[in-house]
Amino acid sequence: MVIKHSTSTSIWLKQLVPGLLLVLCFMQTSCVGYKNIVNFRQAPDSLAMKSIPLPPLPEHKIQPDDQLSITIYSINPEAVAPLNLSHGNTTGPETAPAATVGAGFLVDREGNIDMPSLGRIKAAGLTVEELKDTIIQKSLRYVRDPIVNIRFLNFHFTILGEVSGPGIFTIANEKITLLEALGMAGDFTPYGNKENILIVREEAGQQVFERINLLSQDIFTSPYFYLRKNDLIYVEPMQAKTASIADPASKVLPYVSVLVTLTTLIITILR
Template identity: 45%
Template sequence: MFAFVSCVNTKKATYFSDQKNGSFAAPTIPKLVIQPNDLLSISVSSLNAEASAVFNQANNSGVNNNNTSTTTTTATGFLVDGAGNIQYPFLGQVPVSGLTKEELKDKLTKALVDKKLLVDPILTVRFLNFKVTVLGEVAHPTVVTVPSERISLLEAIGLAGDLTIYAQRDNVLVIRDENGQKVTQRLNLNSTELFSSPYFYLKSNDVVYVEPNKSKVASTGRSQVWLPILFSALSLGVIVVDRLTR
């Protein structure tokens, strides 16, 4: 009876079971928008290396190591405060929340040129805190850091060691921050409709939760009920055998 109850439908355990030979439109890659508490790396270069170095100090700070006399370099970047601003050298408080990396680059470049702080500066903006969290029925629940600033749901699951056999592949939950609110979306990995979902590519701070299926819940519940009974029976058997052999 337990064997029949714990059977898993193979179609539900297969990715994209409805996919046939053919092609489909590529998923849309979401725009990365700067939000409060983001950590940004903003590097500047120009013909005047000395003048450019002043603007790069916030990207690298020396941190003393208590165990040695050496100084190591740790990436710190520019932290976006709760109001959506950063403190930038010579420009002071700069509003950045809601901008893309390209928009921020153009904004800072124009400000540096208009104030005649640099001539023909080249700026590069990157996110230092782009990460996603994968929890639930995966081999290795983990927080994935994404230096490339681009990761799909399938890549995140792969980096977490893939789904276990007990995972609900047709009901994967993605939790996302949108405009100060938590937005949830459930996705079906058995269907190719996943590739047209705006949640196929993950955003920074997304949380992926994979629920266990009924077989896992049922088997866990049965083991909690039967294991104590089994151990009690074995203990009683050992006591009876010990008494009979004396």
């Protein structure tokens, strides 16, 4: 069987392919480059060959509206039981202190907590270790050698923007790095801008704004390497995504690629 085809059609198709290839190359300029995907691009080739001192852990000051888990231990459990929130039935309004939330203590607007037997204690402005010392001193009136365990129940941070799982995250400890937080949010999307991450932090009653470059090894020595309570992290989109949203034509890139492939196949058959 002999396949007949029009010479003018073949010429038209041959002239169309270069134009489609040119459009395809132009539209692919908005793709995300490899260098914008790799973290710590400015770090040495082998991080194991270079030691980088980490910044000191931040001291988390207790603030009004914080929720604290406070437990007092002793060699005599019966003696220390009245000092703990779990003593007796604490679920009813008659026995539970007014400033408690669930299994913890709520720091009121004046910065105080009300503990069983120990009474009102000033907590705002203190670190966890300082509050421990205060409670130990007050507990010595009732028990010998008390041990106090305190942790935040509302230690949370927020991640928004170009990450796979944005949201508010609550953790059980007070030590978490920016990298661990981004991992909890599912890492960056392909369009996440790693060179200009915004961190919003509360300090001395003010909002402090800081930009972090995750492609630089300086992140390991930054005071923002460790997160603080209520930090907000925003990952802005790269220009490539901004361009794709602003230019609807870029959305037809997959269709153009298929069209070029089909056109090339047709020309090959018609030769």
